[in-house]
Amino acid sequence: MATSQIHSVSIVITGNPGVGKHTIAKEISQKMQLEIIDINQIAKDSGLFEENDESNDVDAKKLKEILDKKNLNKCIIVGHLAPYVLDKNRVSVVIILRRSPYDLIKVYKERGYSNKKSNENASSEILGIITYDAKNQFKDKVVQINVSQKEIQDVLNKVESAVSGNKDSEEVDWLDLVTKNNDLKKFFVD
Numbered sequence: 001m002a003t004s005q006i007h008s009v010s011i012v013i014t015g016n017p018g019v020g021k022h023t024i025a026k027e028i029s030q031k032m033q034l035e036i037i038d039i040n041q042i043a044k045d046s047g048l049f050e051e052n053d054e055s056n057d058v059d060a061k062k063l064k065e066i067l068d069k070k071n072l073n074k075c076i077i078v079g080h081l082a083p084y085v086l087d088k089n090r091v092s093v094v095i096i097l098r099r100s101p102y103d104l105i106k107v108y109k110e111r112g113y114s115n116k117k118s119n120e121n122a123s124s125e126i127l128g129i130i131t132y133d134a135k136n137q138f139k140d141k142v143v144q145i146n147v148s149q150k151e152i153q154d155v156l157n158k159v160e161s162a163v164s165g166n167k168d169s170e171e172v173d174w175l176d177l178v179t180k181n182n183d184l185k186k187f188f189v190d
């Protein structure tokens, strides 16, 4: 990547909770000397999350107003809310991390999520809701990476390749996987 591009680069890393956004963002931040902007942290610091710990609900309009005032150059912007609070013209590339719902429920168990919260997040990943919304919002700037069964270094290589302009996206179909495994009820029934 040319030096002039690095000076203005703003990389978005999005995807459902637990896919590995922060893990990857920290590595890229060190390597490329980019500041991390954590959307959830900004929302928390601004008191925009609803009190209920079980919910991810946030006032996206107010959050967008706060982010609109921030300089996003030379930054990595991290968060599952990215498609709802960032304009396409303010970012260079949008990385969506995808992770098998079977891997995600293990992460959620370690985090102590309730069954309801775990299933809500895993079923959102299965349906690809963030991918759908990110593609609508950021169009040709979106690159999808499947982190399942990849070492962190492999994911980092893919991110760097995407930042350099390689727009090859990896397709996933968790719905097909879960259907074939006869596990739909496991994720979609309370």
Ligand SMILES: Nc1ncnc2c1ncn2[C@@H]1O[C@H](COP(=O)(O)OP(=O)(O)OP(=O)(O)O)[C@@H](O)[C@H]1O
Binding pocket: 015, 016, 017, 018, 019, 020, 021, 022, 023, 024, 080, 107, 147, 150, 151, 152, 155
């Ligand atoms: N590529 C990977 N392979 C295996 N484990 C990973 C990978 N990336 C991250 N992890 C692990 O998965 C867990 C979740 O990662 P992380 O906290 O980075 O996710 P996140 O998407 O930032 O979550 P949140 O949005 O809830 O903050 C951590 O335990 C982390 O060590």
